[in-house]
Amino acid sequence: MPITLEGSCHCGTVRFTVESSTPVPYQLCVCSICRKVGGVGGSINLGAHSKTLIVAQGKEHIGVYKAVMDRDTPKEYIAISERNFCTKCSSMLWLYDKTWPELLHPFASAIDTPELEAPNELVVVKTDSKPNYVRLPVGKKKVFEDYPDDSIESWHQGHNKYVE
Secondary structure: OOEEEEEEOOOOOOEEEEEEOEOOOOEEEOOHHHHHHHOOOOEEEOEEEHHHOEEEEOHHHEEEEOOEEOOOOOOOEEOOOEEEEEOOOOOEEEEEOOOOOOEEEEEHHHEEEOOOOOOOOEEEEOHHHOOOOOOOOOOOEEEOOOOOOOOHHHHHHHOOOOOO
């Protein structure tokens, strides 16, 4: 049975639960979007089942940001993915993309319980857009300029961490 993740924003206005089969925070994204919305070090997203999302408190304080892609170029456009955040404290909560309607990607930083399992090895993605001043975490890691072939689900399955 999937794990119930309980999350909230920093100020406590928004609280939610969601079921996850892929709860290990192993993948750090350092793309420009994740660095600017999640902080200089980037963001770690988990996988969850979108139909199980329950906003227990503060639904009226959830804002949605759609990233500007290829900013300041003739190819500029707005992403279809939706980054949900608290409008009071700006905490990032989850990402939803209608391309994969069954999935929701909670930000690991928003999860309060259970305590998430530390991975033996970190996977760092999107280093092609990482400026030099951004330092990668110490410890064992695999680094990719773009995304690796493994999805969040296949990584969990391959490491015997997938929760049915």
